[in-house]
Amino acid sequence: MLTNWNPAHMPEKEELKTRLSDARNQLYDLQMKIKEHKVPVLALFEGWGTAGKGSTIGKVIRNIDPRFFKVVTMSEPTAEEQRYPFLYRYFKHIPEQGKFTFLDSGWMEQICRERLEEKNDEKEYGSRIESIRRFERQLTDNGYLVLKFFMHIDQEEQKKREERLLEHKDTRWRVSEFDRWENAHYKKCVKVFSQYMSDTNASTSPWYIIDASERKWAELQVLETMISNIQVALQNQAHSVPILQNVFPLEQIPRLSEIELKDKELEEAEYKTELKKLQSELGELHNRLYRKRIPVIITYEGWDAAGKGGNIKRITEALDPRGYEVHPIASPEPHEKARHYLWRFWTRLPKNGHIAIFDRTWYGRVMVERLEGFCSENDWRRAYNEINEFEKELKEWGAVIIKFWVQIDKDTQLERFEERQNTPEKQWKITEEDWRNREKWDDYEVAVDEMLQKTNTSFAPWHVLESVDKKYARIKALKIVIEEIQKALGE
Amino acid sequence: MLTNWNPAHMPEKEELKTRLSDARNQLYDLQMKIKEHKVPVLALFEGWGTAGKGSTIGKVIRNIDPRFFKVVTMSEPTAEEQRYPFLYRYFKHIPEQGKFTFLDSGWMEQICRERLEEKNDEKEYGSRIESIRRFERQLTDNGYLVLKFFMHIDQEEQKKREERLLEHKDTRWRVSEFDRWENAHYKKCVKVFSQYMSDTNASTSPWYIIDASERKWAELQVLETMISNIQVALQNQAHSVPILQNVFPLEQIPRLSEIELKDKELEEAEYKTELKKLQSELGELHNRLYRKRIPVIITYEGWDAAGKGGNIKRITEALDPRGYEVHPIASPEPHEKARHYLWRFWTRLPKNGHIAIFDRTWYGRVMVERLEGFCSENDWRRAYNEINEFEKELKEWGAVIIKFWVQIDKDTQLERFEERQNTPEKQWKITEEDWRNREKWDDYEVAVDEMLQKTNTSFAPWHVLESVDKKYARIKALKIVIEEIQKALGE
Numbered sequence: 001m002l003t004n005w006n007p008a009h010m011p012e013k014e015e016l017k018t019r020l021s022d023a024r025n026q027l028y029d030l031q032m033k034i035k036e037h038k039v040p041v042l043a044l045f046e047g048w049g050t051a052g053k054g055s056t057i058g059k060v061i062r063n064i065d066p067r068f069f070k071v072v073t074m075s076e077p078t079a080e081e082q083r084y085p086f087l088y089r090y091f092k093h094i095p096e097q098g099k100f101t102f103l104d105s106g107w108m109e110q111i112c113r114e115r116l117e118e119k120n121d122e123k124e125y126g127s128r129i130e131s132i133r134r135f136e137r138q139l140t141d142n143g144y145l146v147l148k149f150f151m152h153i154d155q156e157e158q159k160k161r162e163e164r165l166l167e168h169k170d171t172r173w174r175v176s177e178f179d180r181w182e183n184a185h186y187k188k189c190v191k192v193f194s195q196y197m198s199d200t201n202a203s204t205s206p207w208y209i210i211d212a213s214e215r216k217w218a219e220l221q222v223l224e225t226m227i228s229n230i231q232v233a234l235q236n237q238a239h240s241v242p243i244l245q246n247v248f249p250l251e252q253i254p255r256l257s258e259i260e261l262k263d264k265e266l267e268e269a270e271y272k273t274e275l276k277k278l279q280s281e282l283g284e285l286h287n288r289l290y291r292k293r294i295p296v297i298i299t300y301e302g303w304d305a306a307g308k309g310g311n312i313k314r315i316t317e318a319l320d321p322r323g324y325e326v327h328p329i330a331s332p333e334p335h336e337k338a339r340h341y342l343w344r345f346w347t348r349l350p351k352n353g354h355i356a357i358f359d360r361t362w363y364g365r366v367m368v369e370r371l372e373g374f375c376s377e378n379d380w381r382r383a384y385n386e387i388n389e390f391e392k393e394l395k396e397w398g399a400v401i402i403k404f405w406v407q408i409d410k411d412t413q414l415e416r417f418e419e420r421q422n423t424p425e426k427q428w429k430i431t432e433e434d435w436r437n438r439e440k441w442d443d444y445e446v447a448v449d450e451m452l453q454k455t456n457t458s459f460a461p462w463h464v465l466e467s468v469d470k471k472y473a474r475i476k477a478l479k480i481v482i483e484e485i486q487k488a489l490g491e
Numbered sequence: 492m493l494t495n496w497n498p499a500h501m502p503e504k505e506e507l508k509t510r511l512s513d514a515r516n517q518l519y520d521l522q523m524k525i526k527e528h529k530v531p532v533l534a535l536f537e538g539w540g541t542a543g544k545g546s547t548i549g550k551v552i553r554n555i556d557p558r559f560f561k562v563v564t565m566s567e568p569t570a571e572e573q574r575y576p577f578l579y580r581y582f583k584h585i586p587e588q589g590k591f592t593f594l595d596s597g598w599m600e601q602i603c604r605e606r607l608e609e610k611n612d613e614k615e616y617g618s619r620i621e622s623i624r625r626f627e628r629q630l631t632d633n634g635y636l637v638l639k640f641f642m643h644i645d646q647e648e649q650k651k652r653e654e655r656l657l658e659h660k661d662t663r664w665r666v667s668e669f670d671r672w673e674n675a676h677y678k679k680c681v682k683v684f685s686q687y688m689s690d691t692n693a694s695t696s697p698w699y700i701i702d703a704s705e706r707k708w709a710e711l712q713v714l715e716t717m718i719s720n721i722q723v724a725l726q727n728q729a730h731s732v733p734i735l736q737n738v739f740p741l742e743q744i745p746r747l748s749e750i751e752l753k754d755k756e757l758e759e760a761e762y763k764t765e766l767k768k769l770q771s772e773l774g775e776l777h778n779r780l781y782r783k784r785i786p787v788i789i790t791y792e793g794w795d796a797a798g799k800g801g802n803i804k805r806i807t808e809a810l811d812p813r814g815y816e817v818h819p820i821a822s823p824e825p826h827e828k829a830r831h832y833l834w835r836f837w838t839r840l841p842k843n844g845h846i847a848i849f850d851r852t853w854y855g856r857v858m859v860e861r862l863e864g865f866c867s868e869n870d871w872r873r874a875y876n877e878i879n880e881f882e883k884e885l886k887e888w889g890a891v892i893i894k895f896w897v898q899i900d901k902d903t904q905l906e907r908f909e910e911r912q913n914t915p916e917k918q919w920k921i922t923e924e925d926w927r928n929r930e931k932w933d934d935y936e937v938a939v940d941e942m943l944q945k946t947n948t949s950f951a952p953w954h955v956l957e958s959v960d961k962k963y964a965r966i967k968a969l970k971i972v973i974e975e976i977q978k979a980l981g982e
Binding site for chain 2: 001004005006008009137140141202203204205206207208209225228229232235236238239240241242243244245246247248249250252378381
């Protein structure tokens, strides 16, 4: 894109001044509208070293109340960050509804640098591009305004700026080694940057190339583009988006009504022996996982009172507490609800070598959120694909993903509810909401069946735990976890 | 995309039947909504030979009233079609608001075939992809629902089908030579098709790959995808889209107020001599143009009573009537208003070797339509780029584009208006509307200035004709036309 791009003509000084002052005032007014209409704005500043990414951000934010924005400066991934999926550190910083995040260089810089330093080949690059397209699409599909600026200066201008900065002790640090390399290999960089921009130029989050040869002019271009895009975003509040085709391999899975629950039981004695044996085996594996830096994600969904808690306990009992975490997922907090619904899961991912266990999960989107109307129909219909994409991302990162559906029948639930109600020390476990949900059993069953069909991918399949006999379910879960980890360890 | 695509599981016979019947009924109901909400639907069927594109379309349309759809079967471009820009024959067939067009293979087949037959190189392919992306984006940006289906069968299945058809005299014609070639070079085709689909997969008009191994199942997938997308489209009626950056080279051009009108005049005698000389020169050039098959597009915009008509006349007097056409552009007819605003210009393009003269043009979008509120602000703001893209497309096709702005001052207009009013045989030339427009002179001036700034590309620049003295303007126009044609002829 850079090669056939033509800068707009810079206006005369007087006009520039008037337009700048207009634009600043407009942005000031629009920030209130952004807040009122709850639009999250992610503004990405990429571009050449010394093109003025940081200083332009500095000028733009002067027009925004400090409560409404965050500036995030990205450098090369730290050792800590490298233990997470590549998009983790970006996803972490997406803004809340009604707020701005300014990223001082983001995923473009990272990918292009890897490419320039020949750290990724054609295939890896292609897979990164896929990830980024999905990421950006998921954001815009979910109501984010994503603004992508490329701050552009020519080779000569960059050279001049770098030399000027290098002259003085106080400014020398501003020119990185990579900046100098970039200038020396300007043409090669143009090629890689252009390719990247053309690969990620979507009509819903297009690239804007900013002529950054003059600071005030650069600021004006950025402001005017932001204003135009904010105005458009404000007009599109109840906007729906096409439901994309699932492109991932789905395995067949029975409907809930076809799952045989009878005779799935264990004697107490056999249970105890098995439990002990399997737990010790799992403990062993946990160490090896840690050494090999493999991340494991275990998720639990199932009916109320199906026995998720006790099941999870039998897993964690076997694990070193320094290497795992259990995340009980309740309704989202306000700061979570204000972001992409996957944000609270992205930010709870385990480091590699660690195990994260989710007691209820992102599948809430297509169960409770669907049935209670917490999101629109377009939202939950889109979510199957978004979730498959999310799990695919985790799989490509190298994670072991084990998804459990804990199944009981309606009568068993009633028995357990009544037992809880009648046992004083268990009464806290049963609420009015549980009874209300029970009334919607049939609706839930439809939603769960659809969910299982549409998200049973070969890389992250569902495992059903028949849990009328909780002992049976626990042993089955342990066996599956062990088996999946062994596979990942190549055993 | 084909290589990593996985078909969904075909449902059992009973389920298939129920879902098919549901889907057919739903589509039947939705066609009324499409009509009511004035959504134009363009459904593109691409895919392997013998995959059943035509027969699937045949089944889908059974659920739609014949007044609401058209089926267009595309074959290789005819000699006649080859005399137009590559997108012409597709643009021609875009549906009206509230109606469906089904294309039995479209631009994908054409491009991929050129690629497979090595008729285009990497660069030409890239430029085609750019054109197609713009075309599809312009459609969806302007409210079109664009559905892209790829009917997929595997190599074995295709072979079986082809052999079956070839066995019988009556069906042999159904298998083209290209179909057989495709089967013999299946892998190569997969690569080219996949690349194309991935190059043109936008979130606003995504690809849907249809497992076409079984006819009823294929029909169901198409129907369900159509329904889902129609439902989404119906929710997005007042949807705005981002204003893209202009990527084309713009030349500076003075504001109207800076144009010097004084002393731009000619003596009658000089005018006559010049006129004769230039017209005969232009006549000559017209023949050469025709031989070299160069298309020429001359457009006129300007103030009411600026002298467009008389100016055009001095051009056409020089031309062979078999080789040019003048298109006076008034407000659009209902069937024109019901389509993309550029449709009535696409369909009026000259064949190569011909000259088309437009008396008022597509620039109405950013003048009268803007000022009279005939389109939304988002629409006209987007139009500058859409128009530049349109003219770029024409330029790449090989057209000479000459755009005139005929300029007079406000007093001159008043004089001419009054003269028309007071001269019985000229009274038809002056209407109430002219007077109303005159009152908005200042608003128009703002709009025209913005238009000139934003569409004065180096490949299709504006030429100002100072027309207080009409003779001066006519001679200047002739000279420019001659000069531009000479350039195109390489003289």
